[in-house]
Amino acid sequence: MKKALQEAEAAYEQGEIPIGAVIVVKNQIIARAHNLTETLNDVTAHAEMQAITAAANYLGGKYLIDCTLYVTIEPCQMCAGALFWSQISRVVYGARDEQRGCIEMGTKLHPKTTMEGGVLAEEASALLKRFFIEKRNLN
Numbered sequence: 001m002k003k004a005l006q007e008a009e010a011a012y013e014q015g016e017i018p019i020g021a022v023i024v025v026k027n028q029i030i031a032r033a034h035n036l037t038e039t040l041n042d043v044t045a046h047a048e049m050q051a052i053t054a055a056a057n058y059l060g061g062k063y064l065i066d067c068t069l070y071v072t073i074e075p076c077q078m079c080a081g082a083l084f085w086s087q088i089s090r091v092v093y094g095a096r097d098e099q100r101g102c103i104e105m106g107t108k109l110h111p112k113t114t115m116e117g118g119v120l121a122e123e124a125s126a127l128l129k130r131f132f133i134e135k136r137n138l139n
Contacts, residue, residue, distance in 0.1 A: 001094060001120045004070040007034040007047065008127055014039065018127045021047035021071040023055040023064065023088075030067070031055035047071060048079035052086050064088040072124035074101035074117060084110045091115045094124030 007020025011034035023031040033050035037043055048071055056062050068090040075083060075091065080102035083091060087110050096117060098104060109115060 001070045001092065003029060004072050005120060005123055007032055008072045011035045012127060012131055018131050019047045019072050021051040021069060023051050023067050023069050025067045030058040044078065046079050048075050049082055052082055062086065068092060073097050074103060076100050077102055077105045077107045080107040080109055084108065088113055092119050093117045094119055095121045
């Protein structure tokens, strides 16, 4: 999760919403990503989506079986859907997204996917709060 937080910091430095993700298989990071929605002018360029694509390219296939996604905030409905189709084995997130997260929205992950939350949640949440406070003060 610390590596995912580093990715979130990179997003923050680029003026992106500070969410980071890494995908790991056999204790090796195979994908690192952060939000690129502003940079790419693409609402689908969430950290998880970027990481899924990078991991699939690394593995040479679309399924992320035996992989773990570490992401700094609970995945949204769109990302949870992509994670469902990737058949990722495990999702570990930091902070909950009480308004737009997949849990609140009732989005299902693949039946074989496990999900765990609250890992370094305070750090992830603090970074997001700092970003949005600064954003509001600029406008």
